[in-house]
Amino acid sequence: xxxxxxxxxPQELNVTEYxxxxxxxxxxxxxxxxxxxxxxxxxxxxxxxxxIPTPAxxxxxxxxxxx
Numbered sequence: 001x002x003x004x005x006x007x008x009x010p011q012e013l014n015v016t017e018y019x020x021x022x023x024x025x026x027x028x029x030x031x032x033x034x035x036x037x038x039x040x041x042x043x044x045x046x047x048x049x050x051x052i053p054t055p056a057x058x059x060x061x062x063x064x065x066x067x
Contacts, residue, residue, distance in 0.1 A: 036065045 008016075040061060 033062060033065060037061060 037058075
């Protein structure tokens with residue numbers, strides 16, 4: 001089936017493909033960030049509400065992970 005019969009041009013399909021790949025890459029990075037945060041928090045024996053990082057701590061951990 002041709003793209004033209006679907007009402008979408010090849011350019012529109014390329015944009016859609018780019019958006020999907022961008023979304024998947026964003027999800028991959030988010031999962032990696034969570035994995036790194038879990039590694040940092042792992043030595044603690046229990047996870048309490050007080051152990052949840054503040055937004056500033058989260059940003060700092062993210063910056064360190066990206067370096």
